[in-house]
Amino acid sequence: xKRPDRNPRWTAAFGYAAALLSGLLMGVTWVVLKVILNAxxxxxxxxxxxxxxxVLAIVLPVHLLRHRRNLFPRESPRAGC
Numbered sequence: 001x002k003r004p005d006r007n008p009r010w011t012a013a014f015g016y017a018a019a020l021l022s023g024l025l026m027g028v029t030w031v032v033l034k035v036i037l038n039a040x041x042x043x044x045x046x047x048x049x050x051x052x053x054x055v056l057a058i059v060l061p062v063h064l065l066r067h068r069r070n071l072f073p074r075e076s077p078r079a080g081c
Contacts, residue, residue, distance in 0.1 A: 029054075 036042055042050075 033047055037044070037047065
């Protein structure tokens with residue numbers, strides 16, 4: 001039996017769900033950022049750094065999941081072992 005992540009139908013469904021979720025998240029964050037800018041709590045430069053931190057928070061786990069086999073190769077020394 002094939003794994004669900006190897007099945008093209010599941011892959012397409014996961015991709016569609018990810019696109020839908022990211023669009024929804026982008027819409028919500030746009031409204032929140034607009035309210036924050038209008039309130040004068042943060043400036044545009046502060047929001048720029050917050051968006052960079054948000055991108056890193058999204059990209060880092062994806063990178064770690066994609067390279068989980070090569071993240072700690074057997075040849076690397078382990079601290080505390």
